[in-house]
Amino acid sequence: MRFPGCGSVQRMACFAVMVSSRxxxxxxxxxxxxxxxxxxxxxxxxxxxxERAEDGVYLSANVRFELPMPVxxxxxxxxxxxxxxxxxxxxxxxxxTDRRVASSTRTIRLAYQPLTRVWRVNxxxxxxxxxxxxxxxxxxxxxxxxxALSAVQRLSRWRVADNADVEPDASYKLNFSYSLDLSQLPRxxxxxxxxxxxxxxxxxxxxxxxxxxxxxxSDKTKTAVPLNKEADK
Numbered sequence: 627m628r629f630p631g632c633g634s635v636q637r638m639a640c641f642a643v644m645v646s647s648r649x650x651x652x653x654x655x656x657x658x659x660x661x662x663x664x665x666x667x668x669x670x671x672x673x674x675x676x677e678r679a680e681d682g683v684y685l686s687a688n689v690r691f692e693l694p695m696p697v698x699x700x701x702x703x704x705x706x707x708x709x710x711x712x713x714x715x716x717x718x719x720x721x722x723t724d725r726r727v728a729s730s731t732r733t734i735r736l737a738y739q740p741l742t743r744v745w746r747v748n749x750x751x752x753x754x755x756x757x758x759x760x761x762x763x764x765x766x767x768x769x770x771x772x773x774a775l776s777a778v779q780r781l782s783r784w785r786v787a788d789n790a791d792v793e794p795d796a797s798y799k800l801n802f803s804y805s806l807d808l809s810q811l812p813r814x815x816x817x818x819x820x821x822x823x824x825x826x827x828x829x830x831x832x833x834x835x836x837x838x839x840x841x842x843x844s845d846k847t848k849t850a851v852p853l854n855k856e857a858d859k
Contacts, residue, residue: 669689669691669804669827671689671690672687672689674686674831676800678789682785682786682788683728683786683788684783684784685713685781686781687781687802688779688781689779689780691779691827693775694827696824697806697824697825697827698771701736701738701771703740705812705815706735706737707736707811708735708754708806708807708810709735709736709778709804709807710731710734710804711732711733711784711804712729712732712802712804713729713731714726714729714800714801715798715799715800715835716798716799716800716801717792717798718796718799724799727787727792727798728792730784730785731753732781733751733754734748734749735747735748736775738771745770746765746774747774747778749764786800799835800832800835801831802833803829803830804828804829805828805829806825806827806828
């Protein structure tokens with residue numbers, strides 16, 4: 627390899643810099659410090675709705691994505707997949723950094739039982755480590771992967787904040803993220819899938835919220851009150 631305009635000593639120095647740069651870039655990619663390839667799978671967020679009711683702020687959404695073939699193959703072999711959903715609400719403050727007033731996390735486990743040929747979805751609030759942390763969850767069985775994946779992708783009126791956490795007429799920002807948690811995979815899989823775009827499923831959205839006062843509702847009309855919101859562009 628030749629470096630134009632460089633002497634022998636300079637060529638060695640140029641080569642060392644090039645190797646070091648490539649090694650550093652590869653290391654940062656493995657550590658997640660560099661963005662993934664543009665071809666990495668990004669999920670699409672549809673049917674987005676934020677609403678306020680008497681007992682809190684609710685989020686509904688549908689995170690749409692195609693399940694990559696390597697992930698589906700691992701599922702069929704009995705390896706469970708964990709999806710982590712996070713929602714943080716920040717109060718905007720012009721005189722200081724934004725203040726986080728509410729934070730919610732949900733873990734969704736998708737697994738296949740080869741003996742019974744049943745797909746199982748477990749939903750639990752918070753972050754869990756393995757199947758041992760799935761007590762007191764919402765459990766549902768499905769006959770097909772299509773139906774099970776639909777349940778994994780759908781968020782229906784998930785309460786992300788209590789009314790006591792937010793103030794009327796204040797400005798807020800909602801940060802939402804949805805991702806496949808590779809740290810929950812068995813150790814051999816974790817080593818083999820780091821940096822591979824087929825194992826990267828993620829979606830993010832940030833939205834500005836303007837919350838009004840809660841209107842008391844009668845027993846006959848207890849429906850959610852939509853928020854006046856404006857999505858970030």
